[in-house]
Amino acid sequence: MSWRRTVLLGVAVAGAVLLFSHFVVQPFQIPSNSMEPTLRVGDRVLVNKLAYAGDAEPERGDLIVFDGTGSFVRGSAEENPAGEVTQEVLAVLGLAKPDETDFVKRVVGVGGDRVVCCDGSGRLQVNGTAVDEGYLHPGDAPSEVPFDIVVPEGTLWVMGDHRSNSRDSRDHLGAPGGGMVPVDRVIGRADWIGWPFGRWSALERADAFSRVPEPSPDHGPSPDRGSSPDRGPDWSPAPPSVPPPVPPSVPPSGADG
Template identity: 60%
Template sequence: MDSDAYDTERGPSSSPRTGDAEEGPRSVRSAAERILTWRGVLWTGAACVVVVLLLSHFVMQPFLIPSGSMEPTLKIGDRLLVDKLAYRFGDEPRRGDVVVFDGTGSFVQEPPSTNPVTGLLHGVAAALGLAAPPDTDYVKRVVGVGGDHVVCCGKKGRIEVNGRPVTERYVYPGNKPSSVPFDIVVPDGTLFVLGDHRADSRDSRGHLGDPGGGMVPVDKVIGKARWIGWPIRDWSAVRGAEGAFAGVPAAGGPHG
């Protein structure tokens, strides 16, 4: 047999090429690496969301302002950072604090029914500051604490707390302290709260005749509004009461 002819007939194409043999494993490795990369990105993203949700639940929660009831202090679209540890270690809300609270039982007698899945997704988005808060959550300023005698309006046309008129520089320009007269004593363990935009705020005044009298239980307070985190141009601490309540005597004490 002519071995040379046999070899010639086989030709170069009959023998495996090294490049082709390597190309297959390379493609498989490349696809596997892409899958692993995407899995890594997804796991990292999921871990970040979990961490943010835990921080939001226990430490600092973003809160999207949905209305103008707290103008000029807080504007529609502002994103608050709410300190959820402010009242966790024995401290309680004070006059002048801006607080976020669950209004169930005070401002809202029964929470609205929602689809469980939709409610869960909305709750996650709200916890990340990407959606408006639940309809039962509110942000207002504390004007009276347990035992306080709060009246509007006094002889000087201002709100009086324990007989002392309060100069509220944070109130929306041109608004009266209140167009609704009231004379109440705040029950212990509750708060009397008002919006800074008095003409555009449904607050404790609007619920005086409801069960609970519009008073917010202290244990329904979610946290204290500390900072405006967004938009960046408005980054600042939330405007305080600027000494408005500094001269107010303690509840139950001698009134001036």
């Protein structure tokens, strides 16, 4: 085979791989420990870009990769065409970290859900149902920051599994958008760990949310926070449509903070 034919074949293969990565399955390198123990630093996850094709949308418990521009990251970075091409090629090979605007988190609430933390037992509640989050990092509480929110339609409330070391929707409660991620910013669902080989496995949807009912028009009952000398058993929090004031978080230093 002549060198010209070899070069053309190499270009054709590279082009096919890039197209497959862009439209079907794309690898993402995990740059931080915000999703431990589910995902570790250096893992390469394979993101299914067809998971939400058509009318399909993310569900509670899904691991998603999304573009945080406008929700987790203010504004947009200046684009360098040459740099973008290099970044995409390296990403296909699993050698590059994701863009600083790309994040991987777990879907905790979908449009219409009321998400509260925490109840009297220290658990997360979704639509009035307590969720036992077995995937959390050992020793982590569901959240050290209390919140009571209703997820607007067309958006998602997302959190990391390593709650004490994850910048997620909670950190943006006081920012425009209230920490919600628009569904149309979702790149795809992380379905497999492809590298290293010793960690090859499928990433199943967490069944912790299997008992959560669909949201009701009145957003469900008040959370069970227990009673206290100052608050009787009928006490309920402020209306969930007004999130508690939280100072804007410091912009993350890298993707998936």
